[in-house]
Amino acid sequence: MDxxxxxxxxxxxxxxxxxxxxxxxxxxxxxxxxxxxxxITDADGVVVDDIDLEERIDARGEA
Incomplete structure (x- = not known):
């Protein structure tokens, strides 16, 4: 995701x-x-912070 x-x-x-x-x-x-x-916003225009980014990295690793 960009x-x-x-x-x-x-x-x-x-x-x-x-x-x-x-x-x-x-x-x-x-x-x-x-x-x-x-x-920082994601491809959907949602504002994200460092915690959001870390959670997304963790979730991807668990998949």
Missing amino acids: YRISARHPGRAVTYTAKTEEAALAKYEELVADGVPFE
Whole structure:
């Protein structure tokens, strides 16, 4: 599932795309560490956070 990450870097807005939950989680952690405000949405437009991403990774592993 693709994830859209809308980040608001100082002076510019940037949109990233992550193809997997792992990639989205890595970008989440990077943006948090840099103090950049952002929002992640999945392919259905649902806003997700790190807990949601980790749950989806775990659920996929259990399937």
